[in-house]
Amino acid sequence: MLARTPAPPINHLASDAEFDGVYDEDIRDLSGQHWTPVRVAVRAAKLLTRAGARRILDVGSGVGKFCIAGALSTDATYVGLERRGRLVEIARSAAAHYGAERATFIHGNLDDFSFAGFSGIYLFNPFYEHISALVVPIDETVERSPIKYEHLVHTTTAKLDKLDPPVAVVTYNGFGGPMPIMYTFVGEEPAGSDRLELWVKS
Ligand SMILES: C[S@@+](CC[C@H](N)C(=O)[O-])C[C@H]1O[C@@H](n2cnc3c(N)ncnc32)[C@H](O)[C@@H]1O
DSSP states (O other): OOOOOOOOOOSTTOOHHHHGGGSOHHHHHTHHHHSOOHHHHHHHHHHHHHTTOOEEEEESOTTSHHHHHHHHHSSSEEEEEESOHHHHHHHHHHHHHHTOTTEEEEEOOGGGOOOTTOSEEEESOTTGGGTOSSSOOSSTTOOOOHHHHHHHHHHHHHHHHHOOSSEEEEEESOOSSOOOTTOEEEEEEEETTEEEEEEEEO
């Protein structure tokens, strides 16, 4: 159940403590490791939209922080893809709470999902849980498997490669693989626990 707190304004000054007030304690406890900090999300969304992205996909959207913060701080449309149904429900409730109408969420797996039609992609190291013994597991469904990890990273690279230009990609903590050759590295900047990188295919 989502906590019933008044919706704070979401901008580059909103704190994660404020934003995360919409989530139950178990979800808040995962925030530091698994969900994009609000300021990083707002900045990533601005990098994508300034590069021309209008319809943006968050691969592995968790409880929706990137999509919601993006929808409330830019005029683009955001779609979150998430394999865990419970997190999709939580993200949808949080988006409703914040009035983020341009943030929607799909329950599905990367393997079965086409990137076609998206002009922006956001990746916060979505598959790392398959190989890291250091991160707190989101739940018991994590399959620790370097083979699975390599498969998902390779699949992501292939889907990025197939995307029609123009497209912009922002990574936070990378995604585990190289960008396809047709993408140009625009730049990087320190953000949160790591850095944001912007790539474009034009
Ligand atoms: C590091 S979290 C990032 C969450 C969100 N993007 C954010 O920035 O707040 C990665 C998310 O990717 C999801 N995920 C992992 N593998 C996936 C897959 N194959 N298909 C869809 N979602 C996946 C996980 O369930 C997790 O919620």
